[in-house]
Amino acid sequence: KGEGLKDLIRLPEQLPPHPxxxxxxxxxxRIRALKDETWVRVATSRLLECVDTEYEPVGHLGAEAHPEKNSVWIYQSFLHALAFHLSDDQKYLKRAVDDLRNIAExxxxxxxxxxxxRASTYGLVESRFTLWFAGAYDLLAATGLPEGDVRLFEEALASTRDTTNRCQHWTCGxxxxxxxxxxxxxxxxxGSLGDIEDVLWGWEFQGRGRYGFVHQLRHDLLSDGLxxxxxPGYHFYTLxxxxxxxxxxxxxxxxxxHKHLPTQMVDDGDDHHRAYGPDGSKSFKAAFDAPFYLTLSDGDLSLVHDSGLENLRGVWIWGPLYELAYQAYGDPKYAWLLALIERTYRDRPERKIAALPMSMQSRNGTADFVRLHKWPLPExxxxxxxxxxxxxTGRHxxxxxxxxxxxxxxLRNRESTGAAIHLHWGPHSAGHQSPAALHVxxxxxxxxxTDSPRSGGYDDPAHLTWYRSTIAHNTVxxxxxxMIPYDEDGDSIWRxxxxSEPTDGELELFQPGDHFQACRVYNTNVYPGVRLDRTVILTSQYFLDVFRVLSEDRHQYDYAMHVLGKPEVTGTPEQSPFGSSNGYRHLRDVRKWTLSSxxxxxxxxCKANLRTWLRIPDSATLYTSNDPPDPEEGHSLGGLQQLPSRSSIILRAVGKSEVFVSLWHYAGPEPNVQVIASGPESEVGILVTGSDGEVLWTVPFEPAPVVLKAPGL
Known part of the structure; x- marks a missing residue:
């Protein structure tokens, strides 16, 4: 209930008038004063056109709910109420009141x-229904409703506590x-201060405690802003x-x-994740800032886990998030992103109305324009x-x-070659994640x-057997x-x-620099008794990958990478299907290669001139395969075209410990590569000879920076 914080967060003594x-x-x-500006005129016309279109309901709805239609009807009532406030046309007021009366009864x-x-098809839609119900009544309450309507609407609106009390997601999600x-x-x-206080601090219902908004700001927005x-997709959906x-x-x-709240340092009793501290204060603004620094080149984002957001420019589908943030903070990078979105989608089919910003082309854009102060914004x-x-804690x-x-x-290269690496090494603490520790x-x-697997949706059977498999990802x-928690059979895709069984990885090295960037991470939790240890190095022309796997017991290790293109290998292949294990069963046209060295x-x-050099460990086997085809829905959010199909290389080794060394070349003259020293528990030396002469990379086993020896350095 916010002990120690209530001096920071005070309820108003009374609420302002409706709306x-x-x-x-x-x-x-404000929006009425801007009525002669093109974007306001066009947005208002769209609103009035929408409410002038015939739709149900007509008459009393009765005792049978219409879950597929109720959200449409309540939104229309809300839009009619808004249309009245913008036009003073009594027909919109009458229709809004009549419809809300029918819905409330x-x-x-x-x-x-x-x-x-009660009213909708599932819980998230029920929340939206209640939001629109409250918004419609609030707008109508400002018009001076008859007492009978006030009693009816408030009785029905108070009854929405029946669903908000019982939502089965009680804490962090x-x-x-x-x-x-x-x-x-x-x-x-x-006008219920009690409900407002409950939302701040949480409340109990039938012996079960619900977390409030203050908890989510202090704990569920992590101390690095995400x-x-x-x-990324669920970051923005929650945002x-x-x-x-x-x-x-x-x-x-x-x-x-602008409120700064102290970080949460201990479990509130039923926390879903274990990210506490450090001591300090968080601001809401960080949630808008952090995604800029999660991008690869050109705004692209890794598609690992249940994201679906291919590029940061796709955030417009969640409405005017960055417009509202710009109005609050005035941060020029928000205006920069919005200008980029407008340029990119100027002639795209996603833009339905040329005069309106892309965020107004989203699902609720018919009403959202009333929240904007001006358009367009500065560049x-x-x-x-x-x-x-x-x-x-985030460092850039x-x-x-x-x-x-x-x-x-x-990691991003600083020489404008569009080279970047996304390396995931955090815990598997959320149901929207896949078992993909050390995925790159x-x-x-x-x-x-490279890419992550695609899903046809949560009802797609392959979401469990392919999308939630480790072999579908770029790791071992x-x-x-x-990996844990998908190490055992089961039907759930929300593990x-x-x-008691954590999956946390550890950061060993973060080494940004002018000539190269490097990172080393490891995980000893996702496979008990096995240490996964990956060092990645990025240059302007290539990516070096040193992946050590260490154990005291004998295992089979499959190093996999999934590439947007088709592989060409010099050697003799034979068909060699993998079998029925999760993930493996979906790989097609599996070929086992006999190599000469x-x-x-x-x-x-592929679109890039990509070449991969692999060191083949003793007794290891190389496989290539095609990944299953993507779902037919088309490109992901923010994507401008369908991505190419993926193919895989899988390097299989058997033993107690192994080190997989590879170089991925994408720019400049092709170099010659030689491993001059290697071992799972010793330093790895890689000699790369190119147009600039010989460079020697030393990747230590002991915790220490990567060392580069090159002409002129």
């Missing part, structure tokens, strides 16, 4: 159904964030709900845009070359970034070279088994680790 949920009277006055008759929902937004909207519309579920909360709090005089400015700190130095709480390192994604020449699989070159037919 105060979605917008305020000041917002409406029906809502009071509908039972709580399976999933603890995005479902609870949306549930809190719904509860806050209803509480503000009703959301604890560790996918969308958090922004709704922050805007509603702002409307009643509580400023969370803004952002440079990845400027060093900065991200929240409390010499164009490379480490997120120590998330467990991600992004590569960019070269501004192009995506041990004994054809996926996560626990404090201990080294192997693989050339890739």
């Amino acid at each position: 105060r949920v979605f917008v305020t009277a000041a917002d409406i006055d 029906g809502y009071l008759l509908w039972p709580i159904r399976e999933g603890f929902i 995005n479902h609870n964030t949306w549930n809190l937004a719904a509860r806050l909207a209803a509480g503000i519309a009703l 959301h604890w579920e560790r996918t 969308m709900a958090m922004t709704e909360l922050v805007c509603m709090f702002e409307h009643i005089g509580m400023d969370f845009w 803004g400015r952002f440079s990845i070359d400027e060093n900065t700190k991200i929240s409390l 130095e010499l164009a490379s970034t480490v997120f120590p709480d998330t467990g991600v390192t992004v 994604d590569l960019h070269g020449g501004g192009k995506r070279l 699989t041990v004994d054809e088994a996926s 996560s680790d626990s404090s 201990g080294d192997c070159e693989v050339r890739w037919s």
Whole structure:
């Protein structure tokens, strides 16, 4: 209940007049004053066209809920109420009141159904229904409703507590964030300070405690700025709900845009993840800043885990997040991103209305324009070359970034060759993650070279057997088994680790620099008795990968990389299917190669001129295969075209310990490569001879920086 924090966060003594949920009277006055600006005129016309279109419901809805339609109907009632405030046309007021009356009467008759929902198809949609219900009533309450309607609407709106009390996501996840937004909207519309206090600090229902918004700000936005579920897509989806909360709090005089809250240092009792501290204060702004430093080249993002956000420019689908953040903070990099989005989508089919910003082309854009203060914004400015700190622990130095709480390192080359590496090494603490410790994604020449698996959705059977397998990722699989928590058979695609069986990796080395960038991470938890230890080095022309696997017992180790292209290998292949293990069963056209020497070159037919040099350990075997085809939905969020299909190379070795060494070349003259020293528990020396002469890389086994010896250095 916020002991020790309530002096920082004080409830208002009384609430301002309606409207105060979605917008305020000041917002409406401002947008009406801007009515002659093109974007406002076009947005208002779209709103009025939408509400002038015939739609149900007509008459009393009765005792039978219409889960597939209720959200449409309540949104239309909300839009009619908003249209009245912008036009003064009484027909919109009458229709809004009539529809809300029908919905409210029906809502009071509908039972709580399976999933603890009443009006909608599932919990997240139920939260949106409650948000629009509260927004519609709030706008209508400002018009002076008859007492009978006030009683009906407030009784129905108060009954939404039946669902917000019972939402089965109680603590840290995005479902609870949306549930809190719904509860806050209803509480503000009703003028209930008790509901508002519950949203801040959490509440108990039938002996079960629910976490509040303050917990989520202090704990669930990690100390490096990213959301604890560790996918960019869910970072923004949760940020969308958090922004709704922050805007509603702002409307009643509580400023969370600029509030600094102390980090959470201990478990609140039912935490989903273990990221605590360090001692210090967090701000909401960090959640908007951090994604800029998660990008590879050209704004691309790794697609590992349940993200779906291919490029940062795709954030417009979550509405005016960065417009609202710019209004709050004035940060020029937000304006820079918005300008980039507008340029990129100027002639794209995703832009339905040319005069409106892309965020207004999103699902709720018909109403969101009322929240904007002006358009267009300044061009803004952002440079990845400027060093900065991200929240409390994130470090951005010499164009490379480490997120120590998330467990991600992004290395970027500083010579404008579009080269970058995303290395995931954090814990598997969320159900939206895949078993992919030490997974790496590569960019070269501004192009995506490797990729993560794609899913047809959570109902796709392959989401469990392929997408949630370790072999589908760019890391090492041990004994054809996926990493903890997917090491055992089961039907769930929502597994996560626990404090008794953690999956945390460790950062051994973060080495940004002018001539190269390096990172070393390891994990001893995802495969008991096995240490996975990966050192990656990025230059302007190639990526070096030294992957050590150490154990006291004999195992089979499969080093896998999935590339957007087809491999060309010199040697003799034979068909050799893998079998029925999860992940492996989906690999097609598997070929086992007989090679003539201990080294192997693989050339890739892809957009980049990619060549892979592999050191083949003694008694190791090289396989190539095709990954399963992508779902038919097309490109991911922010993608501008369908990505090429993926192929795999899998280097299999058997023994107690092994070291896999490879060089991935994507720019400049092709070098010659020679491993002059190697061993799982000793330093690895790699001699690379190119147009600039010989360079010698030394990758120590003991904790120490990577050493480069080259002419002129």
